[in-house]
Amino acid sequence: MLPGDFAQAILGQSATPEAIASIRRDLGLDQPFVARYFTWLGGMVRGDLGISFSQMNFASNMGGDQLKTVAQQIGPKFQNTMFLATVTASIAVPVSIMLGILAALYRNSVFDRVANITTLTSISSPEFFLAYILILFLAVLNPILPSLSNIFEGMSFGERLEKTLLPALTLTLVVTAHMMRMTRAAIINLLASPYIEMARLKGLSPMRVIVKHALPNALAPIINVIALNLAYLITGVVVIEVVFVYPGIGQFFVDSVKIRDIPVVQACCLIFATAYILLNLTADIMSILSNPRLRHPK
């Protein structure tokens, strides 16, 4: 990683001071940073995220006149990331809740122990380790899925899904573990309550006790952890997107960080933080909605 600003990063180590100065002048990097920040803030309030340095630099050298704004550059990438997050969530959420219920049902059995060890392992491995293991077994040794996700516009849904499946599976491994453990813990916490004992004494089957009586009361913590993991899906995908060269917002962010393209970095951070906060807010609202005692306060 090269130290310095965009001008130094793009020109490399053998750049002449004149060339650096000229690029800095073109991009406005010679202004004091307080002034630059307030210019950006002013534009941001009006919904204008600015123009990325690389686009501006390209245009001033090549004379092109169709400049893409940061919003236009990020738009399709944001869609791709959302697509990845949606695919992952639609696999991970049902699977993890089902596994969580099963683990709570057969707690302390062989199944529970194996599930416990497996999930702990997949939570604690770094994402790129899981990604490379999946690439190794599903793409290289048994060529079932493509290891690179080169997604472009105009692809059919099926093709797109196929290219997205491997990163989505990796992310599923990462988030399922967490959600499953929380589901299990939330249900087991409730099993000592008197109304569960009542349901048992009535002679209901264990499955029915858990699904009908314990699960509705365990929904609040489960929803919370699902929302947290969805927030992770949008923000924590940086590493996965880099591994699979997935054209999403995370990869764009890392690339921009490397060349010090500040407008893009700022815009990406803004999006990440917004998504994170919005999802946390949704989690709070949903857990209030799922609890009648909170829905109708005295």
Added chain:
Amino acid sequence: MSAWMWIVVYLVVIAALGWVFRFAGQQATGNKPFFRDMPYGVAFGYILGVAVLGWIIWTYIYARTSDDPTVIAKYFFFRVAVEWFILFTIAAYLFRLLGRYAGTRVTRKLFRSMPLTAAFGILTIIVYAIFAVFAQWIAPHGQEQIFAQANIIAGGDPALGGNPDFPLGTDQIGRDILSRLIYGAQNTVGIAFITTLLAFLLGGSLGFLAATLGGWLDQLLSRAVDVLMAIPSLIFALLLMTIASVWASTLGVPLTIFMVLIIAVIDSTRVFRLARAVGSNIVVMDYIEAAKLRGEGLTYLIFREILPNATAPLLAEFGLRFCFVFLTIASLSFLGVGIQPPLADWGTMVRDLSAFINYASFAPQAASTPLLAAGAIALLTIAVNFVVDWMLHKSSGLKE
């Protein structure tokens, strides 16, 4: 399409066998409660488990006995994974056995109730610590030493492009991978450990201070932490590293020091939350009141009264926090902004060697090096998590 058909066929067969298994059990044992009350799902699960286990054993034997090179290459990683799993299990079992009969009475008692996963975790942590401390003496070559032969393949077999001097081969510019892996323990683990210590020093002391003093200081610190926690940590770290890299070049301070500070500050927010929560529970106790009435100062209150009573949750948090810090640093290095070369580091090694994975189908030894570096990271975090899981389970007293 036929693959899907086979899966359906297998599932139907397993479903039928599950029913047969339960029925046969009921008949053979004369309706013992174990078989009589067994739900169908459980019988299905047993047969599925046996089928998966059987498949693993059969594939392993098939891969072991085959002498077709494509088959050997294809199942190389599968074979190694199975062998290592068995090896680790045996090592953990022996270690637990050793712990049960050696050592003081307290440790012997500890080992008696220990699950195998925790024993494995402790053993792994000890091995990593030894490698980290004695890397200079264990590693056969220096971490920055460059040899003339680059891209030597792992395995040490000259016929396959290996070299017995470099058991794991050399990287693109000719550095010994084994030595770099061993030095990686020192650099990556050491830096992560220092960062976690810093985060605890900062977050812990501020958290206890906020809990003891309360008032405007508590409000100020808590709101500041709220703001810091609103941004996802890896993104925030990446952003701050971008800014720090400019300072690092102008001030002449290594970027790694900035990274340690940045991650310590970001992670100290989580420690602060925990320390404040635990601390404010302790502050309302009677013995704190008594100490205050005795006229003890703030330092005494925090270090002699609150800290000893908050050790257990903080210790568990330390393990978890270490994992997070370690993974963050590895991810940053993997993205190219973490620990800087020439220091050997596992995250960077994974990134540099990752292209070799594509050769796995015909040269499995070449593909194993990036996985070894990634596996080294995974193994340590898994080990720490196993130990923390056991500690939490033990201290919470949850038995059901």
